[in-house]
Amino acid sequence: MKKRSYFMFVLRELSSVFVAWFAVFLMIMVFAIGRGEASYQNFMSWAASPVVVVINIVALAFAILHTVTWFALTPQAMVVRFGGRQVPAMKEVRVAGRYVPAATVVRVGGRVPAGLVVASQWAGLVVVSAFVAWLVLR
Amino acid sequence: MADNIQMRVTRYTPSPGAVPTVANYDVPLRQDWSILDGLNFVKDHIDGSLSFRWSCRMGICGSCGMNVEGEPMLTCATFLTDYAPGPVRVEPLTNFPVVRDLVVDIDDFMEKLPRIKPWIIRDDEKSVMDGEYLQTPEELEEYKQFSNCINCMLCYAACPIYGLDESFIGPAAIALAERYDLDSRDRGQRERLDILIEKEGVWGCTFVGECTRVCPKHVDPAGAIQRYKLKAATENLKAFLLPRGAR
Amino acid sequence: MTKRHIEPILWMLFSGGGVIAAVFLPVLIVLFGLAIPLGWVSVDYNHLHAVVTYWLTRLVVLGLVVLMLFHWAHRFRYTLQDGLQLNRLETPIAVLCYGGAVVGSIAALLIVLTL
Numbered sequence: 001m002k003k004r005s006y007f008m009f010v011l012r013e014l015s016s017v018f019v020a021w022f023a024v025f026l027m028i029m030v031f032a033i034g035r036g037e038a039s040y041q042n043f044m045s046w047a048a049s050p051v052v053v054v055i056n057i058v059a060l061a062f063a064i065l066h067t068v069t070w071f072a073l074t075p076q077a078m079v080v081r082f083g084g085r086q087v088p089a090m091k092e093v094r095v096a097g098r099y100v101p102a103a104t105v106v107r108v109g110g111r112v113p114a115g116l117v118v119a120s121q122w123a124g125l126v127v128v129s130a131f132v133a134w135l136v137l138r
Numbered sequence: 139m140a141d142n143i144q145m146r147v148t149r150y151t152p153s154p155g156a157v158p159t160v161a162n163y164d165v166p167l168r169q170d171w172s173i174l175d176g177l178n179f180v181k182d183h184i185d186g187s188l189s190f191r192w193s194c195r196m197g198i199c200g201s202c203g204m205n206v207e208g209e210p211m212l213t214c215a216t217f218l219t220d221y222a223p224g225p226v227r228v229e230p231l232t233n234f235p236v237v238r239d240l241v242v243d244i245d246d247f248m249e250k251l252p253r254i255k256p257w258i259i260r261d262d263e264k265s266v267m268d269g270e271y272l273q274t275p276e277e278l279e280e281y282k283q284f285s286n287c288i289n290c291m292l293c294y295a296a297c298p299i300y301g302l303d304e305s306f307i308g309p310a311a312i313a314l315a316e317r318y319d320l321d322s323r324d325r326g327q328r329e330r331l332d333i334l335i336e337k338e339g340v341w342g343c344t345f346v347g348e349c350t351r352v353c354p355k356h357v358d359p360a361g362a363i364q365r366y367k368l369k370a371a372t373e374n375l376k377a378f379l380l381p382r383g384a385r
Numbered sequence: 386m387t388k389r390h391i392e393p394i395l396w397m398l399f400s401g402g403g404v405i406a407a408v409f410l411p412v413l414i415v416l417f418g419l420a421i422p423l424g425w426v427s428v429d430y431n432h433l434h435a436v437v438t439y440w441l442t443r444l445v446v447l448g449l450v451v452l453m454l455f456h457w458a459h460r461f462r463y464t465l466q467d468g469l470q471l472n473r474l475e476t477p478i479a480v481l482c483y484g485g486a487v488v489g490s491i492a493a494l495l496i497v498l499t500l
Contacts, residue, residue, distance in 0.1 A: 016456060019410065053418075060411065060415065067408075067411060074404075078365070125407070135436060299467060
């Protein structure tokens with residue numbers, strides 16, 4: 001696992017551990033909410049403890065990594081048609097002397113692949129996030 | 139610009155107890171020379187026993203794939219000046235057994251490729267007298283990208299899954315299966331699906347993406363594989379959900 | 386006719402879970418992992434209780450948890466197999482991962498039903 005690209009790949013795969021962690025966290029929280037205000041407060045105190053906060057900060061970092069890499073890869077797996085012609089979901093970008101699909105270098109120099117698929121994914125993220133925040137905080 | 143660049147080349151001659159060694163050669167650092175030109179200089183002027191494959195020297199035959207500074211590349215399309223002042227390491231392609239020096243044994247791929255039936259499959263072959271199969275430019279666009287594969291094996295060298303599990307059928311084979319599946323003249327999707335839906339088919343792939351990164355012809359095998367997974371999953375779902383007659 | 390295979394189904398669960406995680410996880414972690422516990426925002430318990438016990442929320446939460454667990458199971462299984470090169474332990478690894486996801490899913494179902 002020496003190469004940088006392999007390293008990023010391993011990190012990406014490890015993000016799944018934090019996905020599972022938070023799924024369990026969510027489950028326990030929902031359970032606590034169901035059992036009454038006292039158990040909910042207990043849960044939140046536990047969630048506020050330094051260890052758990054650190055874990056969740058790390059989990060957030062990995063969740064963002066997951067989102068960014070997932071959104072970069074999905075267009076590559078799809079064929080987008082527009083007016084009967086196939087539209088490449090991503091442009092090609094020259095990185096260090098070789099061509100790579102733009103979707104795989106989403107973070108290099110801040111370049112983001114163009115295309116409907118990519119835009120709609122990010123739009124989906126924004127809409128869902130806004131909705132959940134509104135639902136909980138109103 | 140310096141006069142020379144040092145190439146550090148793997149040497150290996152099969153014999154009992156032999157191990158690969160590294161030989162250092164100084165070759166002229168010419169503006170327009172590729173790694174392949176450097177290797178040919180070594181063979182012509184320094185050590186005639188150096189063995190390596192090459193043919194067209196213009197990036198279309200797929201013979202000259204080797205590891206340059208650890209990256210699988212076509213040596214005819216990679217320039218010495220990119221590695222100046224050097225040294226530049228040249229090794230045989232990863233994940234393949236080494237026959238001698240920089241020559242690798244690609245029998246594994248030669249066995250895998252025919253498995254996915256890389257030819258037009260039809261029940262009703264037209265005779266030559268009936269003329270050609272017609273295809274529109276749009277139909278050509280569907281599979282053209284995947285037909286650009288030159289079987290250079292760089293994708294197999296780059297794939298960590300293939301490195302770990304020799305039974306994985308690999309990027310180029312799947313990309314070529316997709317090339318034929320998408321060809322409007324072909325009717326063989328089902329046959330290829332039955333092969334690729336097995337464990338050593340598409341499912342071994344975890345979408346690392348290295349194959350697409352190293353491909354010199356922009357085939358994008360990773361994309362082909364993910365599309366194939368979706369196709370296989372949908373067909374499989376139909377097998378579960380639909381009654382026999384409808385499938 | 387295509388034989389029925391289990392691997393493609395597991396892959397679809399993985400994909401579904403990946404999309405769900407990509408879209409829902411950031412906001413959920415920020416809200417419930419950081420903002421609420423650390424007091425950056427205040428939420429009325431009764432409101433939260435009402436939202437969570439609503440039938441649609443129960444269904445959605447169940448779906449999220451199940452898909453995310455199966456996403457982890459599939460990806461982690463391959464990470465163990467490939468990353469740690471434990472190919473010979475293929476079956477125990479699969480049982481551990483998918484079994485874990487199944488156990489978690491059943492727990493989630495029970496929690497969501499008895500809220």
